[in-house]
Amino acid sequence: MSDGQRVHMGPVRVAVIAASSQVRSSLQTLVESNPALVFLGSAADAKTLADWLAGSVPDVVLTDIEPEASDALGTLSELGHAPPAFVLLIDDPDSDRILDALPADAAAILPRNAMPAEIVVSIEAVAAGLCVLPPDILARLVAGRIPSRQTASGEPFEALTSREIEVLAMLADGLGNKEIARQLDITENTVKFHLSSIFGKLGATNRTEAVMLGMRFGFVMV
Template sequence: MGPVRVAVIAASSQERASLQALVEANPALEFLGSAADAGTLLDCLAGSVPEVIVTDSAPAAGDALKTLFEPSHASPSLVLLSDDPDSDWILDALPADAAAILPRDAMPGEIVVSIEAVATGLCVLPPDILARLLAATRQSQQKPSGEPFEALTLREIEVLAMLADGLGNKEIARQLDISDNTVKFHLSSIFGKLGATNRTEAVMLGMRHGFIMV
């Protein structure tokens, strides 16, 4: 196999240069180009198709990004660099296919290993996100069809309503005057009671069962 073809999308020119140097320093990787956004990157690539894109864009941009490439080509896998890699909003936008989520200050070796992993079809996730995904899957598998939902507490309903308004963890914590960890605790309880796997599903189930109205 030849080197993994890698492109970079990052808002900061300094970060683009740093990631380019990282890729070019590794003989197992081939740098194709970089840009501040997906559209500009497509022009820079001049028809070349990367196997992996390293980006600091929101995960939701991943699917839109992939539509830029010809359907005849395999979609590039994504390595996402985030300031808050274990945040719940990432769960909602997590790409369905191979992807890695890393903190923005990840070590160079971690980024390289993640690039190589997603190029082979693997996912690289922070332990906290992986644990919540597994817990949600187990909860969904264990809840028999038609089983009544456990009632939410008043505080959980407050949190769920704020989810429906699109608020993130930090905003919820600020409005309720509680810690981020307490918000995460409430979200975990809400997901467990509703059998939801992400924030969007929790809101939909909350509406369906009358806990909130939008």
């Protein structure tokens, strides 16, 4: 949500986009079965829906869409001064292409096999100006907001993953590879892989240096 002004009083107006008439019918039934939602209409593509709505802007567009068609969603963002929020049902919810193509700040990305209750909750969430994202996409967005840091040599390094930060914290606590593997329920080889990645990203040459750099850059709290 960019301006914090997306507020709805009363039922959420929902439009549907899906290439399959069967899917459109199923999503329409889902919307109409919930008293908090109002079904405005459906179409096989964004342009057709925009023409059919004739200037009427839905609060939320629920769409079952192919990745290559994601750019067409921009058509709906031009319907008015308050573009609709989007709930996208796709095969690959972790697709960076879909994330980059989203025409609205309030949006949800769900797998096509999402449960009806998940879809309804997501519609209500985006109508309130929130985003609903898969954990992997959320992690990448958070990582992208971390200020650029530098290694000991002065070169910028990649942000550590949440699991690498866990491993680094246990390293700071003095745990060995075997104990780290046991606590995280992973193999020792996986621990070694994470350590190698941590060393490479921080520019560390050993465990002690990795912990010191982790403290310096705020990955390890003392």
